[in-house]
Amino acid sequence: MFDLDIFKANSRRAAVALGAIVGAVTLSASAGAGPLPLFSFVTTAPQQAAPSQDEGAAELPARLRRQVVSYATREAPGTIIIDTPNTYLYLVLRNGQAIRYGIGVGRDGFTWSGVQSITKKAEWPDWTPPAEMIARQPYLPRYMAGGPGNPLGARAMYLGGTIYRIHGTNAPGTIGTQVSSGCIRLTNEDVADLYSRVNVGTRVIVLPMDRRADTSVAGRG
Numbered sequence: 001m002f003d004l005d006i007f008k009a010n011s012r013r014a015a016v017a018l019g020a021i022v023g024a025v026t027l028s029a030s031a032g033a034g035p036l037p038l039f040s041f042v043t044t045a046p047q048q049a050a051p052s053q054d055e056g057a058a059e060l061p062a063r064l065r066r067q068v069v070s071y072a073t074r075e076a077p078g079t080i081i082i083d084t085p086n087t088y089l090y091l092v093l094r095n096g097q098a099i100r101y102g103i104g105v106g107r108d109g110f111t112w113s114g115v116q117s118i119t120k121k122a123e124w125p126d127w128t129p130p131a132e133m134i135a136r137q138p139y140l141p142r143y144m145a146g147g148p149g150n151p152l153g154a155r156a157m158y159l160g161g162t163i164y165r166i167h168g169t170n171a172p173g174t175i176g177t178q179v180s181s182g183c184i185r186l187t188n189e190d191v192a193d194l195y196s197r198v199n200v201g202t203r204v205i206v207l208p209m210d211r212r213a214d215t216s217v218a219g220r221g
Helices: 004-033 131-136 188-197
Strands: 067-070 081-084 088-092 099-102 114-123 153-161 165-167 178-180 203-204
Touching: 088 188, 099 188, 153 188, 165 188
Parallel strands: 081 203
Antiparallel strands: 067 099, 081 088, 088 099, 114 153, 114 203, 153 165
């Protein structure tokens, strides 16, 4: 004969046992993996990684790696001097010293000289090739969003009202060469370092190709 009271008692015991098992499994999963997000379908946009300190540096000859050197100049600390023929950029420090960076400069026919100032700074800048460049190279894109594949690299410092910039590059093998259309390029980690040290308004002196700054105004380090 079916005993309703026994059936109810057994059902309650089964429910309690099942609850204990589920609770144990849930506690174990929580301890091992952390709580589940409230809305698992919400994602966070990826961030642009900062340039690595070792990125490209191993590929550079020793003379082109960032270093503090002796540098005799009358220019004020904080001034940038572009030594075009020797493919160096100097950031003048105090006490006759400067930070020297290896750079890439304009190819034959595209070097220039003069005094400018930094009028704008940008991280992971977008690239809009100037009309002069498109006229020479019509296959270029009219616009490219900033990012690791952008020719301007990780940082850019715009010079006066010119089309020229001091910027990064994703091709560290071009440092020490005459390769650009007049812009000054550094490795991404070097341009990020320079970017952090200078401000809008910084004076930039670009020496002509036929002047050897290391023998006329500076002592080589």
